[in-house]
Amino acid sequence: MWIVLLFLLIGWIRRALKRHLPDNATKYKTQKGVEIIGYIIVVLVTITYFTGSIKDFGLAIGLLTAGITITLQELILSIAGSFYIFFVKVYQPGDRIEINGIKGDVIDIDSIYTTMMEIGEWVSSDNYSGRIVKLSNAFVFKGPVYNYSQDFPFVWDEFNLPIRYGSDMELAKSIVISVAQKHLANYVQESIADWKEVVTKYYIEDAQVDPTLAITMTDNWIQFNLRYIVDYKKRRHTKHILNEEIGKLIQATNGKVILASATFEIVKIPTVQLHNEKNETKNAE
Known part of the structure; x- marks a missing residue:
């Protein structure tokens, strides 16, 4: 009867808090706290009832722990x-995490399971797959x-851009850098303060948050590698915007900058000489 009354009281408190607290985050945390405290009280009441006296609490909890540890380890x-x-x-709820090989957004945490909205798997990039995953805490x-x-809601991303040999290198660099500065300036400004807090909180070296362009000479083309910082939820969309605008500006150069591709160019066909062995034999005779 006491346990039933406790559960009814916990339910009433949670409903009251849900009605009167201002925002969803506070409501969620407070309700979870009430739930955990309620479980602790239920355990204490149960142990006290079966032992008959609170003075035997230490012995009871020892025996209880020894008995259930083996059977209920997980x-x-x-x-x-x-x-x-x-x-x-x-x-916490709202974070994007990867745990035990599963990646997704945390939508609920209870006393046993963490519930996630899965991203990835058969869906490309960081889009939701539609599956809700319950994972043991x-x-x-x-x-x-x-x-x-957590602490730093940004990630570094990059992509490679193959430029054909003979293109106007300075024009190509100016196109990539101007597009990056145009679309990534907000992320850079927003990330500076967060990154300073990370450097202050953890033993970590300072890092470059501005977009950087690295150029590599390969056997087939000049490879432009653009590295930049972006909101972790907007990685795919940002890469799409950058690629689309850079592609349009390169096409507008009228051949001054040409994107390379993995094709083969035949410069010269070698001359092949055929000899008739029968005619050569008759001529020799």
Whole structure:
């Protein structure tokens, strides 16, 4: 009866908080906190009831722990993982993470599972696949957790642009740099303050957040490598915009800058001489 009353009280408190708290993030965190505290109280009430006295709590908790540790190892690890996630802030709802080989946006964290909206797999780039994945919280102890949005919500991206030999190199460089500065200036300005906080918080060297262009001479073409910083949710769209505008400006040069491709050019066909062995034999006779 006490447990039923506790669950009813927890439900009433969560509904009241949901009505009166201002924003969704505060509502979510507060409701999860109430849920965890409620579970702890239920466990304490249960142990006290079966032991008959609070003074036997230490012995009871020891025996209980020894009994369930073997049979419920994964469940205990998942619950411990939920506390670790909550207090250490490994990730939170809204973050984009990759854990146990699964990448997606976190949409819910409960006492056992982390729920994610999956991205990637058969869908190219960072688009949603449509699958909702439930992953045990125990995986935070079993491997790395890649967080795309915590502390620094930007990623570095790059793409290669093959330019044909004989093109106007200075014109090609000016096209790529001007387009990059035009479309990436906002990301650079927004990322500077966040990156300074990362450098202050962690033992890490300062990094270049402005777009950089590197040129490499290959056997087939001159390779332009543009490296830039971008919002982690807009990586695909930004790359599309850059490629589209750079392509249009290169076409507008009327052949001064030409994109290269993996084709073969035959410069000269060698002369082939055929000899008739029968006629050569008769002439020799």
